[in-house]
Amino acid sequence: MIRIHILGSAAGGGLPQWNCACANCEAARAGKIAPQTQSSIAISNDSEDQRQWFLINASPDLPCQIENTPQLQPRRDSPRNTPISAVFLTNADIDHALGLLLLRQDETPLVVYATDETRTALAWIDRVLARFRGLEWRKIAADFQPLSSSLVFRAIQLPGGVAYQFRDDTSGATVLLAPSVGESTDELRNALHKSDVVLFDGTFWSDGELATVRPGARTSREMNHLPISDGSLDLLRQSPARRKIFTHINNTNPILMPGTRERAQVEQAGIVIARDGLEITL
Amino acid sequence: MIRIHILGSAAGGGLPQWNCACANCEAARAGKIAPQTQSSIAISNDSEDQRQWFLINASPDLPCQIENTPQLQPRRDSPRNTPISAVFLTNADIDHALGLLLLRQDETPLVVYATDETRTALAWIDRVLARFRGLEWRKIAADFQPLSSSLVFRAIQLPGGVAYQFRDDTSGATVLLAPSVGESTDELRNALHKSDVVLFDGTFWSDGELATVRPGARTSREMNHLPISDGSLDLLRQSPARRKIFTHINNTNPILMPGTRERAQVEQAGIVIARDGLEITL
Numbered sequence: 001m002i003r004i005h006i007l008g009s010a011a012g013g014g015l016p017q018w019n020c021a022c023a024n025c026e027a028a029r030a031g032k033i034a035p036q037t038q039s040s041i042a043i044s045n046d047s048e049d050q051r052q053w054f055l056i057n058a059s060p061d062l063p064c065q066i067e068n069t070p071q072l073q074p075r076r077d078s079p080r081n082t083p084i085s086a087v088f089l090t091n092a093d094i095d096h097a098l099g100l101l102l103l104r105q106d107e108t109p110l111v112v113y114a115t116d117e118t119r120t121a122l123a124w125i126d127r128v129l130a131r132f133r134g135l136e137w138r139k140i141a142a143d144f145q146p147l148s149s150s151l152v153f154r155a156i157q158l159p160g161g162v163a164y165q166f167r168d169d170t171s172g173a174t175v176l177l178a179p180s181v182g183e184s185t186d187e188l189r190n191a192l193h194k195s196d197v198v199l200f201d202g203t204f205w206s207d208g209e210l211a212t213v214r215p216g217a218r219t220s221r222e223m224n225h226l227p228i229s230d231g232s233l234d235l236l237r238q239s240p241a242r243r244k245i246f247t248h249i250n251n252t253n254p255i256l257m258p259g260t261r262e263r264a265q266v267e268q269a270g271i272v273i274a275r276d277g278l279e280i281t282l
Numbered sequence: 283m284i285r286i287h288i289l290g291s292a293a294g295g296g297l298p299q300w301n302c303a304c305a306n307c308e309a310a311r312a313g314k315i316a317p318q319t320q321s322s323i324a325i326s327n328d329s330e331d332q333r334q335w336f337l338i339n340a341s342p343d344l345p346c347q348i349e350n351t352p353q354l355q356p357r358r359d360s361p362r363n364t365p366i367s368a369v370f371l372t373n374a375d376i377d378h379a380l381g382l383l384l385l386r387q388d389e390t391p392l393v394v395y396a397t398d399e400t401r402t403a404l405a406w407i408d409r410v411l412a413r414f415r416g417l418e419w420r421k422i423a424a425d426f427q428p429l430s431s432s433l434v435f436r437a438i439q440l441p442g443g444v445a446y447q448f449r450d451d452t453s454g455a456t457v458l459l460a461p462s463v464g465e466s467t468d469e470l471r472n473a474l475h476k477s478d479v480v481l482f483d484g485t486f487w488s489d490g491e492l493a494t495v496r497p498g499a500r501t502s503r504e505m506n507h508l509p510i511s512d513g514s515l516d517l518l519r520q521s522p523a524r525r526k527i528f529t530h531i532n533n534t535n536p537i538l539m540p541g542t543r544e545r546a547q548v549e550q551a552g553i554v555i556a557r558d559g560l561e562i563t564l
Contacts, residue, residue, distance in 0.1 A: 013387055018348045019364040020387075021356040029355065060342055060384055066300045073311065074303040079495040082301040094383060094410070101376060102342055105295055105302075107496075124406045128376070213361040214389075 002045045002151070002168050002175055003281050004197070005072075007055075007065035008037035009274035011203045011250040012095030014061065022213050024256045033256060036276050037061035038095045039179050039248040041199060042072060045151040045168050051083040052148050056164060056177050058087045058099025068277060085148070086111035086138070090180045091161030091224070092121035100125055104132035113138045115155070115162055140164075142187075156191055159183045160224035165191050173282040175199070176241075179248040182224030184235055192239040196282050199274070200236060202246025205229050205253050205262050213252055228255070228266065237269050242282075247274035284327045284433070284450050284457055285563050286479070287354075289337075289347035290319035291556035293485045293532040294377035296343065304495050306538045315538060318558050319343035320377045321461050321530040323481060324354060327433040327450050333365040334430050338446060338459050340369045340381030350559065367430070368393035368420070372462045373443030373506070374403035382407055386414035395420045397437070397444055422446075424469075438473055441465045442506035447473050455564045457481070458523075461530040464506030466517055474521040478564050481556070482518060484528025487511050487535050487544050495534055510537065510548065519551050524564075529556035 008014075015036040016025035027033045038059035046052045053072055059065070066072045066084075074081045084103070089096060089112060100122075103110055112119075112135050119126070119137050129135050140155035140162065147153050150169040155162045156178070163178035176195035180203075181188065192198060204210065204220035207227045211217045220227045226235075228246065236244045246266065249255065254262040255273055266273060290296075297318040298307035309315045320341035328334045335354055341347070348354045348366075356363045366385070371378060371394060382404075385392055394401075394417050401408070401419050411417055422437035422444065429435050432452040438445040438460070445460035458477040462485075463470065474480060485507035486492065492499035502509045508517075510528065518526045528548065531537065536544040537555055548555060 014345060016349060017387060018345045018354075018385065019356050019362050021358050021363065022361055026358060029349070035349070060380075061346075063296060063300045064343075064346060067298060067311070067317070074301050074307075076303050076308060079304055080301050081303065094386070098342075098380070098383060101380060103300065104376070105299060105496075124410060128406060214387075 001171065001281055002043065002166060002173050004175060004279065005042040005069055006247060006274050006276065006278040007040040007042055007069060008059050008061050009247045009249055009276055009278070010036040010038050011248050012038060012093065013251060014038045015251040015256065017251045020213065020251055022252055024251050024253070027257065033258070034275060036249070037065055040065055040099065041177055041179070042069065043166055043175070043177070045149060052085045053083050054085055054147065055087045057090055057096035057179065058103065059095055060098040060102065062099035063102050080106070082106070086113060088164055089114040089118050090163065092118045093180070097122055097125055100135070101128060104129055106133045109134040109136040111136045111138060113140050115140060118161070156187050158185060158188060163188065163191070165195065175282065180224060181226050181232065182221065183226060184231065189235070192235065192241065195241050197243045197280055198236065198239055198241045199245045199247050200232055201225055202228055202232070202249045202253065202255065202273070204250055205255060209250070209252050229262070233265065233269060236271055243272065243280065244270065245272045245274050249274065283453065283563055284325065284448065284455050286457060286561070287324040287351055288529060288556050288558065288560040289322040289324055289351060290341050290343050291529045291531055291558055291560070292318040292320050293530050294320060294375065295533060296320045297533040297538065299533045302495065302533055304534055306533050306535070309539065315540070316557060318531070319347055322347055322381065323459055323461070324351065325448055325457070327431060334367045335365050336367055336429065337369045339372055339378035339461065340385065341377055342380040342384065344381035345384050362388070364388070368395060370446055371396040371400050372445065374400045375462070379404055379407055382417070383410060386411055388415045391416040391418040393418045393420060395422050397422060400443070438469050440467060440470060445470065445473070447477065457564065462506060463508050463514065464503065465508060466513065471517070474517065474523065477523050479525045479562055480518065480521055480523045481527045481529050482514060483507055484510055484514070484531045484535065484537065484555070486532055487537060491532070491534050511544070515547065515551060518553055525554065525562060526552065527554045527556050531556065
């Protein structure tokens with residue numbers, strides 16, 4: 001059995017974002033919609049008594065996410081310990097990597113899976129952490145490789161980053177974790193058709209969304225995020241996955257607000273809008 | 283009038299710390315003592331309708347601290363704005379500086395006051411932020427210099443960092459903000475005698491405290507923190523300040539737990555133990 005926890009469902013900046021007074025951020029401050037922390041996912045296929053968890057991206061909100069998730073907290077039988085075994089990075093974005101620095105208080109190097117490009121782009125984190133526990137970088141590949149007990153994983157190369165597919169070889173259950181997708185590829189479409197559960201990039205509804213609150217801002221596609229309205233909604237509609245979930249949702253995205261036509265379109269397509277603390281077992 | 287908000291009162295790692303199962307961290311997880319975020323202080327002397335706030339250190343918990351402090355949130359009359367005018371760094375510790383990266387979503391450079399040593403040690407943050415809003419570094423000095431309306435400030439050089447003194451030139455009210463003190467100096471003792479309110483380094487109770495949960499860990503003094511039991515308690519007892527507060531308190535410190543003799547000693551000396559959200563006006 002695979003267990004997934006959505007630790008954080010927001011894009012960089014979170015909801016609300018410190019300097020943002022858009023409708024969603026103000027609604028979150030007023031308690032009308034739930035605040036959301038920045039995108040991280042935890043995955044495991046271990047039983048409760050032999051816990052080993054893997055993180056997909058390490059957001060700056062990770063310590064707070066750990067305190068909201070008892071499974072990720074230390075055992076009480078020794079003063080310092082953690083069930084977190086490794087971090088899988090999808091790219092070198094600050095909101096995906098800064099949490100690495102917040103796991104610095106340990107004696108053994110932190111295992112990180114990433115592309116060579118991501119490793120190079122994060123040399124600054126590597127240097128800072130070398131004064132503490134250090135990082136142990138591991139290669140990723142397009143073919144499935146073993147991770148722990150019956151859990152295997154592979155990386156799907158995308159423009160600007162990777163997605164990951166995890167499979168439990170005992171049950172055959174397969175999950176696609178793709179919080180950052182700049183463009184669809186044949187390999188990604190293939191993975192979308194061979195996964196039971198899909199967590200997918202839901203950053204922006206429309207390509208020009210960010211410029212409405214920050215004039216001159218880059219478009220969704222320029223930031224390596226396929227917009228929902230003009231890309232991922234159709235892509236996910238065509239996937240036969242049992243559960244399809246948008247995550248890594250920017251604070252400006254209208255799908256966050258109940259009653260919008262954009263949210264209705266997503267729900268009518270059978271797609272769930274992620275929220276912090278959502279658990280999935282398969 | 284000077285207003286001070288203790289945004290976070292914990293040392294690096296916070297309370298509880300992600301991988302720590304010490305008595306205090308477990309008590310915080312169980313709801314027996316209040317969790318505390320990492321050390322940052324906000325100060326202002328402006329009236330409510332002309333808000334301008336300064337931060338002393340920018341912890342990784344800053345976005346969450348801003349959401350807990352309405353005064354630091356954006357106005358509703360424009361989509362992106364902030365009342366935070368500048369950050370004063372006491373040193374280059376990660377738990378004091380990482381929050382700079384979390385204020386990156388803005389168009390204008392972030393003003394940072396720091397020593398040249400701190401600026402050099404934080405070149406990595408400078409380089410990363412250059413791709414976003416960038417930093418505008420400002421010099422600090424031992425003599426008072428104007429900041430905003432009637433607020434003036436000066437830096438007190440310490441081994442391993444600085445403390446800051448802020449004064450309202452209209453009322454004469456003076457505050458000493460010293461969350462990181464490795465050693466006492468004549469200048470610091472002088473400032474302790476000429477301040478109405480003192481916020482002081484309360485990281486560790488004893489010099490060897492951290493080694494009890496992490497064998498081989500450095501001592502309090504080696505980490506540039508004067509222990510309370512063997513330094514700062516006496517130092518603060520001798521200060522005539524009206525309010526004396528320990529902040530930047532490590533998760534291992536016994537003063538966090540009600541009923542300990544260490545906490546009783548601090549309270550008997552008339553010193554307050556900081557907590558997140560504590561407000562002081564003078």
